[in-house]
Amino acid sequence: MLLDWLAARTYVFPVNCEDPRIDRAHLDISPADTILTIASGACNAFDYLLEGAAVVAVDTNPHQVYLCELKMALCRTQPYEVAWQVLGQGVVGVLVALYDTELAPHL
Numbered sequence: 001m002l003l004d005w006l007a008a009r010t011y012v013f014p015v016n017c018e019d020p021r022i023d024r025a026h027l028d029i030s031p032a033d034t035i036l037t038i039a040s041g042a043c044n045a046f047d048y049l050l051e052g053a054a055v056v057a058v059d060t061n062p063h064q065v066y067l068c069e070l071k072m073a074l075c076r077t078q079p080y081e082v083a084w085q086v087l088g089q090g091v092v093g094v095l096v097a098l099y100d101t102e103l104a105p106h107l
Contacts (some may be wrong), residue, residue: 020043021047023044024051030053033051033053034053035048035055036058037055039065039067041064041068045057066107067102070103071105074095074098077103
């Protein structure tokens with residue numbers, strides 16, 4: 001694949017600067033839509049979910065997709081307070097304690 005060949009020989013640094021609030025205002029996103037977006041840190045993908053659309057997140061860096069999946073598993077399986085500890089406050093110990101039993105089965 002061309003991207004694999006290029007990434008092995010070049011430093012690739014993608015930048016994701018979309019503003020999903022503007023996208024939502026101008027694209028008239030609805031639950032009938034499917035949106036393809038860059039996974040990045042999952043922020044844009046999660047924002048599009050607010051309109052009920054199906055979201056497909058892709059990235060040339062698989063770790064960004066893994067991060068998106070981890071955040072989704074955390075939000076699906078944990079109460080807000082626990083998700084906030086991990087995502088908002090950066091309490092790594094909570095993530096470590098949950099990973100094997102609560103999150104990994106959803107990845």
